[in-house]
Amino acid sequence: MIWTETLRVAWRSIRANKMRSFLTMLGIIIGVMAVIGSSAVGTGAKLEITKQVESLGSNVLTVMPGSTSFGGIGRGVGSATTLTATDAKLIVQNDPEVAYASPVVSSNQQVVYGSNNTSAAIEGTNEQYPAIRDIQMAEGQYFTATEVKDAMHVAVLGANVPNTLGMNAPLGQTIYINAVPFTVIGVAQTQGSQGFQSPDDAIAIPYTTEQDLFTGSTSVQQIVVSAKSANEMNEAQREMEDTLRVAHQLHPSDSDDFSIMNQATILSALGNITAILTALLDGISGISLLVGGIGIMNIMLVSVTERTREIGIRKAIGAKRGSISTQFLLESLMLSLSGAFLGLVIGGGGAEVIGQLVLKIGNVVSVSAVVLAVVFSILVGIVFGVYPARKAANLKPIDALRFE
């Protein structure tokens, strides 16, 4: 057929009005950039969240006081004191799928070493905590069960702390936490950021010591538990629920006064936020593509009017309606596809540079987003090109030839 010729004519017409064509494409360019960008934000956020949650340990469960139930009446802030260190002991003793459990009590305190001082998170844990969190020691060791039982004033520093406090050989040194002297018995290896605060900046002490000195309460803020295997997380969770309900003497009609979160629940909660964000951006991209399409239709209508005489000549010489409409449809399609291509190059390239080089979270532009953007652009090109193309095809040759 005459496809190559039709393509050539369309391309020539686009090139003849470079500025106009570019401005027309801009709507599509921005739309496609938004599609790619929104998908990249979604993918990037998901990658980052997954990475952070996974760094907590793949078989870790967290018990929090208070119920997450939406249905019943809330138990208020008082429920924050329902968890105790005894719960952690019971979980380890009674539940066969549980490997380790550690209470966590934390507070922020002033830390002083020599003439340096800083404010740090003081995490009260037991001796099982490093096994749960997979903490490796850079030097020294974590505190023992005996040290926990006796509420000793010993401290294990996060990887960044010696530097912050200006310590050269931290082991055996004395630091003052809220003016109470502690002996440094270990320094942990770096663990990397885990969400909002970094364990590398924290100091671990026995939870008993923390309760005695800083919180003054027997309750704990959470209990972290590791299951024996990642596959038995649900079984472990069920066992823990039973143990805690008995320990808390809950009547069968009472709802839980605690909630157990595993990675799946955290991931899905964060995933929901990401999904909302992505949907919002998708909406914006959709609107932008729509506006871009209207721009194309507008300029195609102008083009049909400008080229009325050319249409008349072509028709007089033997062009059928199909040839004329194909030519204008192809031009509109070419506009939208060129826009899509530029949008992909700019948006996709930009997202990849940010994702791979700046944030280092890997490939963020998904094939599905690219396909979606291209398919949507083709649709826009066709849908908004049909009307001008029909208008051109319907011109009567004598009227078109007479047009000045």
Add this chain to the structure above:
Amino acid sequence: MRALIEMRNLARTYVLGDEVIRALDGVSLTIQQGEFVAIMGPSGSGKSTAMNMIGCLDLPTSGQYILDGYDVSGLSEDQLAELRNQKIGFVFQNFNLLPKTTALENVELPMLYAGVPARERRRRAMEALERVGLGNRLGNRPNELSGGQQQRVSIARALVNNPVLILADEPTGALDSHTTEDILRLFEELHAQGNTIVLVTHEDEVGRHAKRIVRFRDGRVESDTAVGVDHRADGEALTGGDGA
């Protein structure tokens, strides 16, 4: 000789508000193959409407029009386009060449819609341009050519699909007298080679080059006369072939 164009009681009316304009009012006309006919008349005489009918650019309100054996009256728009493409070569007053398009590409255009393969298109277009004396202007765009040259390109375009009829609408209307003579001589040559030519004009000087003059007035054929003497530009007189 067989009839190429047969008009039987052809009428074309336009409705303008409450007014009905009878542009053609019962025209019957037969043109044989190989004739060189001038259609003449003042503006508003119906000659332009007649030319639109002959060129299959418009359909009659009533009556019958047969072009090369095809009854045009009942054809669809696409069928008309095909008929124009295959049977008619148009030459317009203002050339009607595609701007920003080379002479060669302009001449290739009718073959494009006829589905002629690219290589043959090129060869035939070059041939046609050489035939009208523009073999050295293949790559020029219309704005790089003089009026006479542009009209030659459009004549080449009209010839290239080997039509049965060359339909020229005031082909010299936009040209100076010297170029007019050149173009008319070209038409005479084409006629001598056996082409059927219908030339629409209001100028007697131009019409005189034809072998038969059909005059229109008020939508009807006023007179239909054969021209005995062919007035060449150089004044050389020849005896007309079909007699007076």
